[in-house]
Amino acid sequence: xxxxxxxxxxxxxxxxxxxxxxxxxxxxxxxxxxxxxxxxxxxxxxxxxxxxxxxxxxxxxxxxxxxxxxxxxxxxxxxxxxxxxxxxxxxxxxxxxxxxxxxxxxxxxxxxxxxxxxxxxxxxxxxxxxxxxxxxxxxxxxxxxxxxxxxxxxxxxxxxxxxxxxxxxxxxxxxxxxxxxxxxxxxxxxxxxxxxxxxxxxxxxxxxxxxxxxxxxxxxxxxxxxxxxxxxxxxxxxxxxxxxxxxxxxxxxxx
Numbered sequence: 376x377x378x379x380x381x382x383x384x385x386x387x388x389x390x391x392x393x394x395x396x397x398x399x400x401x402x403x404x405x406x407x408x409x410x411x412x413x414x415x416x417x418x419x420x421x422x423x424x425x426x427x428x429x430x431x432x433x434x435x436x437x438x439x440x441x442x443x444x445x446x447x448x449x450x451x452x453x454x455x456x457x458x459x460x461x462x463x464x465x466x467x468x469x470x471x472x473x474x475x476x477x478x479x480x481x482x483x484x485x486x487x488x489x490x491x492x493x494x495x496x497x498x499x500x501x502x503x504x505x506x507x508x509x510x511x512x513x514x515x516x517x518x519x520x521x522x523x524x525x526x527x528x529x530x531x532x533x534x535x536x537x538x539x540x541x542x543x544x545x546x547x548x549x550x551x552x553x554x555x556x557x558x559x560x561x562x563x564x565x566x567x568x569x570x571x572x573x574x575x576x577x578x579x580x581x582x583x584x585x586x587x588x589x590x591x592x593x594x595x596x597x598x599x600x601x602x603x604x605x606x607x608x609x610x611x612x613x614x615x616x617x618x619x620x621x622x623x624x625x626x627x628x629x630x
Contacts, residue, residue, distance in 0.1 A: 377432075380451050386432035387425040387452070391417035394485075395461040397453070398424040399469025401608075402493075402553070403545070405431030412464065412611060415619055420462075420626075425452060427468070429549050439551045442494070442559050446475035453483065462626065466490040466611065467583060471561060477572070478564040487572040488622055491580050491608050494561035495587040565594035572598040573625045575618065577610030 377384045388406060396416055398409045406413075406424045416422045426433040428440070428448055436444065449472055453461060462485050465473035470492025477484045545553050572595045576588040585602055592600040601621055606613035 378452065378455060380428070380448050380455070383428050383434040383436065383448070385425065385428060385434070385448070385452060387423055388413070389421065389423045389456075391419070391421045393420045395458050396420045396422045397449075397458075397461050397463055398422065399427060399449070399463070399465040399472055400424075400430070401467025401469055401491075402556075403430070404466075407431070408609075408612075409464075409466065411615060412618075412622075416622075416626075423456070423458075425449070427472075429552065435548055436552065437548075439548060439555055441552075441555045442471050442475060442561060445472050446479070450476060450480065450483075459483070460485055462486045462488070464488040464490065464622075465492060467493050467608065468556070470494060471556070474561050474564055474568070477568045477570045481569040484570050486626065487568070487570045488575065488625065489572060489588075489591065490575045490611050491577055491583050492574070492587070492591070493556075493583050494559075494564075495583075495590050496558075496560035496562065497584075498586070562590065562594070565591055566596070568595045568598075570597070571625075573622070574598060574600040575610060575621060576600065576602050577606030577608060577613060578602050578604050579606060580608045580610065582608040 376388065377386055379385070386406070390413070398413055400406065400409050405426050409424055413422050413424045427445060429435045438444075445468075461483060463473040463476060465471070465488070467490070470489040471494040473487055473489060474492065474494045477487050572591075574588045574591055576585050578585060588600050588602070592598050603610045603614040603617060611618045
């Protein structure tokens with residue numbers, strides 16, 4: 376199904392009856408990547424899953440969005456479909472959006488499940504700065520060596536070869552949005568979250584390491600962290616059987 380949100384066609388699915396749950400996927404993903412959670416919950420809840428703008432079958436933003444723009448778009452979606460109380464489940468980028476919504480709209484958001492969530496600015500070690508310096512040096516050399524080629528095409532080839540995986544996979548405005556998002560720090564919002572919050576993390580998550588989950592657990596007043604062994608950034612897929620039991624236990628008190 377499609378719904379128009381501030382001039383963008385946004386794709387979503389909905390099944391089930393009961394209390395409302397909204398599922399939000401991570402960066403570079405879509406509804407398909409959270410279908411396993413959707414199908415597990417739809418027999419007991421009314422479950423919505425949304426293709427966030429720029430992903431799946433939804434339109435790309437027309438401007439360079441940050442996390443708050445995504446949160447505003449999701450809030451508009453919630454208002455348009457007439458939800459007045461909702462549980463949020465957000466993975467990675469979807470977790471980032473969930474943090475903002477839970478902080479800004481405590482009367483709307485009931486329980487929150489953050490799965491390998493983004494939103495805390497990463498620690499910067501000497502290796503990071505060495506990597507940045509090397510990257511900038513490579514970029515300068517690449518421009519000098521290939522000065523005779525079209526600059527836009529030259530930069531596309533450079534980032535495709537040397538950029539991060541997410542950066543390489545993003546194009547056009549989505550690449551600029553990614554840069555803006557990763558430089559936003561939502562940590563100041565954590566203490567203001569009143570919703571009961573479950574944090575689920577993969578022990579081997581390299582994209583949003585476990586220490587980020589521990590920061591969230593320390594700062595969100597009513598929260599608890601579960602770390603899944605032998606799981607990475609997509610911990611809910613790596614350990615789906617355990618994941619199902621954990622979220623069922625957390626949500627059953629609201630049925």
